[in-house]
Amino acid sequence: MRTVHPIETESYAILRTRLDTADLPPLTRAVVERVVHTTADPSWAGDLVCDEGALRAGRAALLAGAPLVTDVRMVAVGVTARPSVVALDLAPVAAPGLTRSATGIRAAAxxxxxxxxxVIGNAPTALDELLRTGVRSPLVIGLPVGFVGSVAAKAALRAAGWPSVSNRSERGGAAAAAAAVNALLYADGEDPS
Structure with a gap:
């Protein structure tokens, strides 16, 4: 079991004075609170799009040892409870017509x-490419960041009907994506409050 630092306990206590998540399903609550805690931004609560069934399936897969594939190393190092495959490491150069991130996703797929x-927390092109691959996944955490393409890539993920976590805005990033994974890995029996 993970040891929770007193600063994290205090942070969650403050978070819960500013944001009421009591009515959320358990894993959705865990993801929303972990992302809010990680970013110190309660407005994530209205931006995240979570599906409790997909979160349960993703958590079960992770606990059963399913591979965890991230788009970039920044996401991988933010996941504190298990190793990841970093797709970008599989692409020393970009394939013609693709970004290096998309090339890495293609290789990982x-x-x-x-x-x-x-888990996509950096490039919208990585999420776009993942959707083109047709992989079968219990959960895709699609939180790429950026002014170009991130909103459309996340909307495409939701429209495709894949089991997922995403958000509606341009924000995202490695910290939020890793926080969503950590929430699933830390769930059950751990309440920092």
């Missing part, structure tokens, strides 16, 4: 076509 949990 070839290695992990079924059953991996995918």
């Amino acid at each position: 070839a290695q992990y076509p079924d059953g991996a949990v995918w």
